Every structure is written in C-alpha cells, then in structure tokens.
Amino acid sequence: MKLNYRIGQGFDVHAFGENRKLILGGIEIPYDRGLVGHSDADVLTHALCDALLGAAGLNDIGFHYPDTDPQYKNADSTLFLSLTVGQLKRMGWAVGNVDITVIAQEPKIAPHIARIKSNLARILFVSENEVSVKATTTEWLGYVGRKEGIAAQAITMIARIHPYDG
Ligand SMILES: Nc1ccn([C@@H]2O[C@H](COP(=O)(O)O)[C@@H](O)[C@H]2O)c(=O)n1
Numbered sequence: 001m002k003l004n005y006r007i008g009q010g011f012d013v014h015a016f017g018e019n020r021k022l023i024l025g026g027i028e029i030p031y032d033r034g035l036v037g038h039s040d041a042d043v044l045t046h047a048l049c050d051a052l053l054g055a056a057g058l059n060d061i062g063f064h065y066p067d068t069d070p071q072y073k074n075a076d077s078t079l080f081l082s083l084t085v086g087q088l089k090r091m092g093w094a095v096g097n098v099d100i101t102v103i104a105q106e107p108k109i110a111p112h113i114a115r116i117k118s119n120l121a122r123i124l125f126v127s128e129n130e131v132s133v134k135a136t137t138t139e140w141l142g143y144v145g146r147k148e149g150i151a152a153q154a155i156t157m158i159a160r161i162h163p164y165d166g
Pocket residue numbers: 103104105106107108109110111135136137138139
C-alpha cells in the first residue's frame with residue numbers, strides 16, 4: 001500500500017553579480033546587486049522546486065529544466081514552480097505545507113516575507129498559513145557572511161489526493 005504523505009527537502013546557492021535584479025520567491029527585493037544564474041537565479045524558488053520534486057521522487061530542477069536550454073535563459077523561476085506543482089498534481093499529489101529558510105547576510109528579507117508568502121501560496125494552491133518563509137544571516141561567516149551570495153533551503157510535505165499507479 002502506498003503512503004498518503006511524503007516529505008522532501010531542497011537546497012540551492014547563487015552568487016551575487018552586478019546588473020542583476022534580486023528575485024526571491026518571485027518578488028523583486030530592492031538591493032544594489034542581484035543573483036547570477038541561467039534563469040533569474042531565484043534561489044528560494046529553486047530550493048522549493050527541489051523540495052517538491054524530491055518529495056515526489058522526481059529528480060531535481062536541473063534535470064527537468066537544464067541550464068543549457070536557451071528557453072530558460074533569464075526565465076522567471078516561478079514558471080518552474082508552477083510546472084512542478086502541475087507535474088505533482090498529475091501524479092495525485094497536492095502540496096501540504098512548505099517551510100523555507102533564506103540564508104543571507106544582506107539584504108533584510110523580513111520586510112518582504114508577507115509578499116513572498118502570498119505569491120508562493122498562490123502558485124502552490126495553498127493558503128498562506130501553509131507557507132513559512134524565514135531568513136537568517138550566518139553572522140558574517142563563510143560565503144554568505146562575506147556577501148558573496150545567498151543560499152536557501154526548503155522542506156515540504158505533500159499529500160496524496162487521488163491514487164496514481166504510474
Ligand atoms: N537576510 C536576513 C537575515 C536575517 N533576517 C532577520 O533578522 C533576524 C536575525 O538574524 P540572525 O541571523 O542575526 O539570527 C532573523 O531572525 C530574521 O528575522 C532578515 O530579515 N534578513
């Protein structure tokens with residue numbers, strides 16, 4: 001018999017670069033630098049995609065949306081999240097809750113968390129109560145502390161909404 005719940009976790013890091021917007025959870029955060037990547041480098045959304053894909057046993061974001069594919073150049077990463085949610089839905093999974101930590105020395109994320117949660121809840125088809133977004137510094141230690149980039153980790157629980165035999 002298949003279980004009705006599964007958990008997954010994801011982790012991602014992107015480096016800061018010049019002339020880039022800082023996008024987290026699909027929301028533009030005012031800062032003098034942005035993150036560098038093939039897509040918009042939305043590190044929070046990438047970690048969340050990996051958590052959801054991991055929960056469903058579906059490999060990772062780079063497997064489904066390779067950084068060698070020109071169609072994803074500067075892509076809005078919430079597209080990957082929407083596609084992932086659709087993929088899970090077709091397999092009979094709905095998102096239960098997500099818990100995300102952004103690891104950044106700067107900028108302050110707290111003032112933007114309400115907007116990030118609202119945006120993610122809309123894409124995940126859950127209420128904002130099911131979306132937790134937190135932030136921490138690394139107390140000036142390591143690559144995050146040197147303000148070289150931002151890391152994010154995400155954990156999710158998904159629940160089976162209909163049987164799937166694939
Ligand atoms: N980029 C960040 C980092 C932290 N916060 C908020 O500040 C609090 C204290 O952070 P510490 O790393 O010193 O524990 C943290 O709990 C967050 O609320 C933030 O908004 N943005």
